[in-house]
Amino acid sequence: MSAMTARSPVRLFLQRLFRRKLVLVAVIILLVIVLLAILAPWISPYSPTGMRVSQRLRPPSLTNWFGTDEFGRDVLTRIIYGGRASLGIGVAVVMCTMLAGTVLGLIAGYFRALDAVIMRLVDAMMSLPDILLAIFLVAVLGASAGNVVLALSIVYTPRVTRVVRSSTLVVRELPFVEAARALGVSTWRIMTMHILLNVASPILVQATFIFAYAVLAEAGLSFLGAGVPPDIPTWGTMIAAGQQYADRAVWLVLFPGLAIVFAALSLQLLGDGLRDMLDPKLRKAL
Amino acid sequence: MMETSVQERPLLDIRGLEVTFRTEGGDVVPVRGVDLRVEAGKTTALVGESGSGKSVTSLAIMGLLPRPYGRVSKGVAEFRRRSGAVVDLASAGQGVVRALRGNEIAMIFQEPMTSLNPVMTVGEQIAEQVRLHMALAPQAAMRHAVEMLSLVEIPDAARRAGDYPHQMSGGMRQRVMIALAMSCNPRLLIADEPTTALDVTIQAQILDLIERLRKEHSMGVLFITHNLAVVAEIADTVTVMYAGEVVEKANVRDIFHNSRHPYTAALVDCLPERARRDSNGRRIVAAIPGSVTSAAEATGCRFAPRCQRAVEACEAGSPELLVAGTGHEVRCFRWSEA
Amino acid sequence: MPLLELRGVTKYFGTAPKLVHAVEDVSFTVERGEVVGLVGESGSGKSTLGRLALRLLDLTSGSVRLNGESIEHLGQRALRPLRRNAQMVFQDPYASLNPRLRVASIIGEALDAHGLAQGKARQARIAELLELVGLQADHADRYPHEFSGGQRQRIGIARALAVEPQLIIADEPVSALDVSVQAQILNLLQDLRYRLGVAMLFISHDLDVIELICDRIVVLYLGRVMEIGTAEQICRNPQHPYTQALLAASPKPDPDRPRTRRLLQGDIPSPLSPPSGCVFRTRCPLATAECAGAVPPMRDLEGGHAVACIHDSRSIDWGGMLQNRKNDRVPPC
Numbered sequence: 001m002s003a004m005t006a007r008s009p010v011r012l013f014l015q016r017l018f019r020r021k022l023v024l025v026a027v028i029i030l031l032v033i034v035l036l037a038i039l040a041p042w043i044s045p046y047s048p049t050g051m052r053v054s055q056r057l058r059p060p061s062l063t064n065w066f067g068t069d070e071f072g073r074d075v076l077t078r079i080i081y082g083g084r085a086s087l088g089i090g091v092a093v094v095m096c097t098m099l100a101g102t103v104l105g106l107i108a109g110y111f112r113a114l115d116a117v118i119m120r121l122v123d124a125m126m127s128l129p130d131i132l133l134a135i136f137l138v139a140v141l142g143a144s145a146g147n148v149v150l151a152l153s154i155v156y157t158p159r160v161t162r163v164v165r166s167s168t169l170v171v172r173e174l175p176f177v178e179a180a181r182a183l184g185v186s187t188w189r190i191m192t193m194h195i196l197l198n199v200a201s202p203i204l205v206q207a208t209f210i211f212a213y214a215v216l217a218e219a220g221l222s223f224l225g226a227g228v229p230p231d232i233p234t235w236g237t238m239i240a241a242g243q244q245y246a247d248r249a250v251w252l253v254l255f256p257g258l259a260i261v262f263a264a265l266s267l268q269l270l271g272d273g274l275r276d277m278l279d280p281k282l283r284k285a286l
Numbered sequence: 287m288m289e290t291s292v293q294e295r296p297l298l299d300i301r302g303l304e305v306t307f308r309t310e311g312g313d314v315v316p317v318r319g320v321d322l323r324v325e326a327g328k329t330t331a332l333v334g335e336s337g338s339g340k341s342v343t344s345l346a347i348m349g350l351l352p353r354p355y356g357r358v359s360k361g362v363a364e365f366r367r368r369s370g371a372v373v374d375l376a377s378a379g380q381g382v383v384r385a386l387r388g389n390e391i392a393m394i395f396q397e398p399m400t401s402l403n404p405v406m407t408v409g410e411q412i413a414e415q416v417r418l419h420m421a422l423a424p425q426a427a428m429r430h431a432v433e434m435l436s437l438v439e440i441p442d443a444a445r446r447a448g449d450y451p452h453q454m455s456g457g458m459r460q461r462v463m464i465a466l467a468m469s470c471n472p473r474l475l476i477a478d479e480p481t482t483a484l485d486v487t488i489q490a491q492i493l494d495l496i497e498r499l500r501k502e503h504s505m506g507v508l509f510i511t512h513n514l515a516v517v518a519e520i521a522d523t524v525t526v527m528y529a530g531e532v533v534e535k536a537n538v539r540d541i542f543h544n545s546r547h548p549y550t551a552a553l554v555d556c557l558p559e560r561a562r563r564d565s566n567g568r569r570i571v572a573a574i575p576g577s578v579t580s581a582a583e584a585t586g587c588r589f590a591p592r593c594q595r596a597v598e599a600c601e602a603g604s605p606e607l608l609v610a611g612t613g614h615e616v617r618c619f620r621w622s623e624a
Numbered sequence: 625m626p627l628l629e630l631r632g633v634t635k636y637f638g639t640a641p642k643l644v645h646a647v648e649d650v651s652f653t654v655e656r657g658e659v660v661g662l663v664g665e666s667g668s669g670k671s672t673l674g675r676l677a678l679r680l681l682d683l684t685s686g687s688v689r690l691n692g693e694s695i696e697h698l699g700q701r702a703l704r705p706l707r708r709n710a711q712m713v714f715q716d717p718y719a720s721l722n723p724r725l726r727v728a729s730i731i732g733e734a735l736d737a738h739g740l741a742q743g744k745a746r747q748a749r750i751a752e753l754l755e756l757v758g759l760q761a762d763h764a765d766r767y768p769h770e771f772s773g774g775q776r777q778r779i780g781i782a783r784a785l786a787v788e789p790q791l792i793i794a795d796e797p798v799s800a801l802d803v804s805v806q807a808q809i810l811n812l813l814q815d816l817r818y819r820l821g822v823a824m825l826f827i828s829h830d831l832d833v834i835e836l837i838c839d840r841i842v843v844l845y846l847g848r849v850m851e852i853g854t855a856e857q858i859c860r861n862p863q864h865p866y867t868q869a870l871l872a873a874s875p876k877p878d879p880d881r882p883r884t885r886r887l888l889q890g891d892i893p894s895p896l897s898p899p900s901g902c903v904f905r906t907r908c909p910l911a912t913a914e915c916a917g918a919v920p921p922m923r924d925l926e927g928g929h930a931v932a933c934i935h936d937s938r939s940i941d942w943g944g945m946l947q948n949r950k951n952d953r954v955p956p957c
Contacts, residue, residue, distance in 0.1 A: 174719050175714040175715075175716055175719045175720035176719065176722045178675075178680060178712075178714070179712065179780070180722075181700075182678055182707060182711060183707060183733065183734045183783070184703070184704040184737045184738060184787075185733055185737045186704075187700075193722070193724075193725065193729075193733075197722070197724040198723070198724055335803065335804060336773075441890075455892070456666075457891055485666055485892065486665065486831075486870060486874045486875075487869055487870065487887070487888045487892075487907075488891070489875070490872075490873035490875075491887050491888075493875075494887060497883065512802065512803065513803075514803065515832075515874075515875035515876055516875045518875065518876060518877045518879045518881070519875045519876070519883060520883075521879075538879040539880070542877060542879050543879075552804065553804060554877060556803045556806070556807040557803065557807075557877050558807075558810065558830075558832040558833050558836040559832050559876060559877055560877070561836050566818070568814055568818060569814070569837075570811055571810055571811055571836070572807065573804060573807035573810075574804035574807070574808075575808075577772045577775075577805060578802075
């Protein structure tokens with residue numbers, strides 16, 4: 001107990017999080033992927049759109065580490081650039097779902113009168129398969145990166161809403177919330193300073209999971225042709241375009257596929273690590 | 287005071303017990319230098335506030351320290367078996383201690399709900415325990431279970447045996463726990479804060495029940511509590527712990543009337559019943575300033591930082607348990623001045 | 625005009641058949657500067673009553689007057705300005721402070737809610753409050769987890785005092801604390817009472833603590849008042865069999881007291897289906913057929929002492945447990 005005096009909260013947080021080595025590996029992989037995506041224009045060996053017909057469907061070599069595609073474009077370059085779109089869509093979905101889900105969850109959890117309405121809607125949406133609902137929404141809205149974000153946000157908001165609501169139900173009954181009410185503190189401040197601050201941890205955990213889901217779902221949608229238009233390189237559109245050459249040029253689907261797996265897996269591992277660290281019951285057991 | 291013949295050896299004799307926990311920040315010694323005795327047919331109270339190490343001590347005796355982090359690192363805890371053989375609970379293997387538990391040694395806890403199985407009726411749970419240790423047929427075991435429930439004064443025992451734990455009140459559940467503990471006729475009952483969660487009128491019933499069973503079965507009782515008033519009601523001898531050490535051992539009258547350790551004296555004076563009026567007519571309780579020092583930080587006497595009578599020597603070295611009278615031991619350099 | 629006046633306060637939770645009779649027809653007052661104790665076991669409704677008095681819960685029926693103003697019908701918004709007058713201190717020193725806020729925000733929030741101090745004045749007031757409850761001004765920058773249970777309870781008291789309330793409702797404020805720390809907090813509460821003249825409704829299951837700190841005592845059982853009187857009347861001359869039983873059952877730190885207890889038989893009935901008539905009759909040594917018929921009215925004895933019992937309880941033999949109590953006390957001044 002007394003050991004936690006001198007160390008800074010950030011260091012303590014990271015120390016706890018990285019007690020499991022796998023989480024550290026996941027975070028390193030994630031950082032590499034994110035850095036590559038951000039620095040794409042400066043570190044990519046080729047241009048993502050530069051076609052060289054003479055170099056079509058070359059297998060991986062020293063000049064083209066991940067090979068080339070049907071137009072002679074460098075696969076590695078396209079994966080690095082594809083990460084920008086894939087991760088960008090993931091980040092956008094996470095931000096939208098966090099915002100909408102937190103607001104809805106707080107309202108449902110705090111105002112009992114609105115609880116039934118919001119939660120029945122959430123239950124109804126969660127009873128539909130994620131990917132079908134997303135395909136339907138994109139079909140209605142039209143295929144564009146923005147609409148993919150919108151569709152996936154609608155699909156994943158109910159998950160966040162549920163988590164936030166159940167945490168809110170617990171926190172709102174705690175004595176410090178009652179104390180704030182007895183002091184005459186405004187409802188807005190109770191919901192933000194007292195409840196939101198104390199449900200932030202489960203929201204953070206959900207954010208990492210939804211990031212992973214969103215990266216996977218974007219790939220799935222693009223692969224099915226119900227996502228981002230094929231001219232924008234994302235990991236999903238690359239697999240979609242490469243599949244017809246998969247028998248001759250397996251690297252066209254293998255490397256984007258691996259990118260998806262690494263990104264999604266490391267996000268899930270990070271989410272697991274955060275959850276284990278923030279769950280006081282599990283923490284004691286460690 | 288001496289009503290029974292002097293026994294050769296006590297039922298439970300703990301000497302120099304030390305427990306070590308392995309943690310992130312290195313080894314921690316939450317409990318050290320614990321000397322404790324329970325005589326057959328007598329009640330020894332183990333008293334302490336939070337952080338005193340009384341719970342860790344009881345877990346150590348029962349072989350229930352969380353593995354693999356906690357272990358008894360020093361000392362002995364000798365238990366005299368029905369056969370007359372003496373077992374050291376601190377060094378005996380898990381198997382030996384487990385065989386004694388629920389047989390010659392029984393335990394009850396503060397919250398009976400966590401120790402009872404929610405999906406079995408209380409009768410079934412007692413019968414199961416009985417069959418395990420006494421090799422009775424199912425029907426005979428159930429009859430024995432109902433007898434046990436009547437022994438702990440549960441009204442209409444035959445019917446209540448069919449109840450599930452959640453259908454009972456806290457007081458009734460504690461009675462069931464006691465019935466479970468008594469079902470194998472133990473020689474030693476370890477009661478860890480058994481009445482802390484109960485209302486006073488129910489607490490009085492449970493204390494009376496434990497007293498009655500102790501007398502009828504001449505069972506030794508180790509009663510662990512933070513409540514000094516309860517100690518006065520139930521104990522023959524008292525062991526007081528502070529910050530992981532035993533600070534005083536004496537019979538119950540000496541603890542209240544003739545305590546030699548400043549902590550014991552201060553603890554007794556803290557009770558609302560001992561309030562005194564100050565010059566303004568306010569009723570003031572003699573509080574102990576500050577709070578418990580953690581076991582790891584102390585160099586000298588662990589109570590020194592809060593002690594009114596502390597001198598330099600108290601900060602420098604830690605005192606041993608010193609004999610202050612018949613059956614009276616105290617861990618204080620200045621006990622004779624008390 | 626009393627500071628707080630409860631009249632016929634009743635609170636049920638849930639709906640039939642799972643209707644919990646938490647508080648039933650409770651009436652009493654708290655005068656300015658007075659400390660009134662609410663004592664009772666589990667199911668007595670004492671904590672619910674504290675929350676009803678602050679309107680943190682809505683009443684089923686009855687009235688609550690604060691400074692003569694009826695507050696049982698007010699909405700939460702209308703109540704907000706009145707919250708300055710009455711504050712609460714909670715049992716659990718760990719759960720009653722927001723773990724994510726610094727002490728300065730926890731106490732400052734009370735000041736902000738009523739616009740009591742800004743900027744430098746706010747900072748100074750927080751420091752003043754911390755010192756008032758025996759902490760240091762520089763504790764303001766710390767988080768709750770850096771404090772011990774007793775220190776946290778002091779922070780909770782400072783928060784309640786920030787709005788300069790006339791009344792503090794203290795719900796078991798010392799029962800989660802160690803004895804040695806409990807004594808510190810009891811002394812602090814008494815000190816504040818004399819220095820600030822704040823009235824208190826002190827809720828506890830522990831009659832000894834209640835007797836120490838309270839001027840008057842209300843004894844509750846299963847949501848109903850059994851007996852009301854001064855601390856002296858209740859603890860030295862209890863008239864209700866339940867009050868007597870409570871006194872006899874509460875353990876005393878006196879190893880010479882006789883150890884054979886005359887006990888109340890049986891369990892506290894469930895508040896889901898309280899007994900008809902007198903709620904205590906199922907455990908009462910004096911119970912007669914008459915007790916099941918009607919709820920016994922409060923019978924006034926001398927000096928404000930009132931008891932809800934139709935019998936003469938002097939006939940009960942408590943095996944010396946009550947006499948003993950009288951003798952070992954400090955004489956009242």
